[in-house]
Amino acid sequence: MEEAGQSREEISAQMLSSCPNRARRKCSLSRTAGLTGREGQVARGSRDDSSPQEPCYLRNMISKCRWKLLAMLAFVLVVMVWYSISREDRYIELFYFPILEKKEPCLQGEAERKVSKLFGNYSQEQPIFLQLKDYFWVKTPSAYELPYGTKGSEDLLLRVLAITSYSIPESIQRLKCRRCVVVGNGHRLRNSLLGEAINKYDVVIRLNNAPVAGYEGDVGSKTTMRLFYPESAHFNPKVEDNPDTLLVLVAFKAMDFHWIESILSDKKRVRKGFWKQPPLIWDVNPKQIRILNPFFMEIAADKLLRLPMQQPHKIKQKPTTGLLAITLALHLCDLVHIAGFGYPDAQNKKESIHYYEQITIKSMAWSGHNVSQEALAIKRMLEIGAVKNLTYF
Structure with a gap:
């Protein structure tokens, strides 16, 4: 009966002594939950006084240093925003040239002087278009085959040059800049x-x-020159070009000379040897046709893309017509601007690569063009100021 009559304080003490340290707090709470009045207050007071303090140094440190952490975070955000803006400004400065109301000053020979950093002494004064006298009177064999030279295609080329022209229009020649x-x-x-x-x-x-037709608001209607190869020739050139537009043939293979000769001389059409059927009827004036000097293909491949002139692979890498046109312009013009260059990211497989048709970057897979390498070449020209961009790149 004496054991049964033990005081509640003694029973509570025994319960606490049997609790682990981490559990004693719960035991104390359960004990004090049954106590009321002064006994409960004394029991809680005695427990709080004797129990060890829970570790809280990390919480205290964070509490005391919270304002410092917030200040540091704000500083980092400010730096990141500033860096992003500065990079964006630099991007716009290099790769985007907004249209100005007044014409940019034009200095004669300025473009070629700037691009000499890329071309070096390799780029000397070269004729833009091939002419008959260079092959008929002077027997100077080319060092490379097409598209970097005319080795092995001289006989075909002679027949083509006999019915085409090579002059630059007087309206362009007389310009000072x-x-x-x-x-x-x-x-x-x-x-x-x-x-x-x-x-x-x-x-x-x-x-x-x-x-051009239907897109004049975005791309204009004036066309001084149009670079093409047989597979890319428009079936009705008079619709998209001006009466005085020069149609400049970029020959990638000997069959290209066969095609243009059969068209202009109305001979039996060539149907094989093309990856895509070129026009069989092509209503053009032979005096509008020019044959681009393969020198520009060579210099674009060698100096801009670092491509070897002799490539053993079946599908050879070569510059695009766009990069070739920029290379030509840098030798013909004193001020060169570009617009509409650049491809979508490789991850963006649904965006069209052209402004006029829905084909994606997938179509470039077997083209023989390294678009990433060409993008770097164009960016180098933008950085040194040899060309400026009317659209973002």
């Missing part, structure tokens, strides 16, 4: 509203079969 724009075919031209600005340049160079 030639302002040129190379209009690419990129998707970023869509809704650009650059048409009016593009028409103001002295020389407007276009590529392949890129249309």
Whole structure:
């Protein structure tokens, strides 16, 4: 009966002594939950006084230093924002050239002087277009085959040069300073509203079969030169070009000379040897046709893309018509601007690469063009100021 009559204080003490340290707090709470009045207050007071303090140094440190941490975070955010803005400004400065109301000062030979940092002494004065006398009267064999030279294709070329021309229009020759724009075919031209600005340049160079009709507000309507190869020739050139537009053939293979000769001389058409069927009827004036000097293909491949001239692979890497057109412009013009260059990111597989049709970057897989390497080459030209961009790149 005496054991049964033990005081509640003694029973509580025994319970606490049997609890682990971490559990004693719970035991104390359960004990004191049954106590009321002064006994409960004394029991809680005696327990609180005797129990060890819970570790809280980390919480105290964070509490005391919270304002310092917030200040450091704010500083880091400010630095990140400043860096991003400065990089964006630099990006715009290098790769984007907004249209100005007044013409940019044009200095004769300025473009070629700047690009000499890339071309070096390798780039000397070269004829833009091939002419008959260079092959008929002077027997100077080319060092490379097409597209970097004419080795092995001289006989075909002679027949083509006999019915075409090579002169640069007098309206361009008499200019003291030639302002040129190379209009690419990129998707970023869509809704650009650059048409009016593009028409103001002295020389407007276009590529392949890129249309003008229906897109005049974005790409303009003036075409001084159009670079093409048989597979990229527009089936009705009079629709997309001006009456005085020069159609400049970029020959990638000997069959290209066969095609242009059969068209201009109305001979039996060549149907094989092309990756895509070129036009079999092509309504053009032979005096509008020019044959681009393969020198520009060679220098674009060698100096801009570091490609070997002799490539053993079946599908050889070669510059695009766009990069070739920029290289040509840097030798023909004193001021060179570009628009509509650049491809979507490789991850963006659904965005069109052209402003006028829905084909994606996947179509470039077997083209023999290294678009990433070409992007770096164009960025180098932008950085040194040899060309300026009318669209973002």
